[in-house]
Amino acid sequence: MLARSIGARSIIEFGTSFGISTLHLAAALKDNGGGHLISTEFEPSKVVRARENIIKANLSDLVEIREGDALETLARDLPETIDLVLLDGAKALFPRVLSLLEAHLRAGALIIADNADWSPDYLAKVRSPTGGYFSVPFGSDVELSMKLSVSG
Numbered sequence: 001m002l003a004r005s006i007g008a009r010s011i012i013e014f015g016t017s018f019g020i021s022t023l024h025l026a027a028a029l030k031d032n033g034g035g036h037l038i039s040t041e042f043e044p045s046k047v048v049r050a051r052e053n054i055i056k057a058n059l060s061d062l063v064e065i066r067e068g069d070a071l072e073t074l075a076r077d078l079p080e081t082i083d084l085v086l087l088d089g090a091k092a093l094f095p096r097v098l099s100l101l102e103a104h105l106r107a108g109a110l111i112i113a114d115n116a117d118w119s120p121d122y123l124a125k126v127r128s129p130t131g132g133y134f135s136v137p138f139g140s141d142v143e144l145s146m147k148l149s150v151s152g
């Protein structure tokens with residue numbers, strides 16, 4: 001719903017697992033007219049299953065799964081502009097993963113962080129009045145944040 005409402009065309013996901021959330025995000029891209037989703041996962045068997053699921057759903061033209069540690073896979077070759085991020089991998093890494101993506105987030109980009117209560121450093125970063133985000137708890141243990149400006 002969030003990806004559809006902002007017309008997202010460029011999405012990053014940290015933590016693919018078997019690709020369930022990836023399928024939802026890719027379906028939203030398709031509904032938005034196309035785009036690119038980069039998702040990353042470090043367990044090879046999960047990457048295999050996720051790729052199978054994405055092929056079955058006929059969404060592989062929209063999805064790139066990068067196998068490996070997000071701190072490496074998301075440290076290179078990012079799209080110029082990112083519209084939406086789903087943080088769902090290791091919670092302790094949320095602040096570092098966000099830092100890797102930050103320069104590419106457009107103003108108004110949304111960041112959804114699952115189980116964000118387990119990452120106090122992340123919450124401190126996105127909730128800081130000077131951090132450049134507007135951020136609210138959302139649902140059960142999810143933090144929804146919006147990038148306020150490109151430089152902020």
Ligand SMILES: C[S@@+](CC[C@H](N)C(=O)[O-])C[C@H]1O[C@@H](n2cnc3c(N)ncnc32)[C@H](O)[C@@H]1O
Nearest residue numbers: 015016017020021040041042069070088089090
């Ligand atoms: C909660 S699951 C993701 C669920 C998925 N987003 C969904 O909703 O269908 C978290 C996944 O993140 C992966 N993960 C954790 N730390 C990672 C890292 N540093 N780099 C890449 N993947 C990581 C785990 O292997 C696990 O499969």
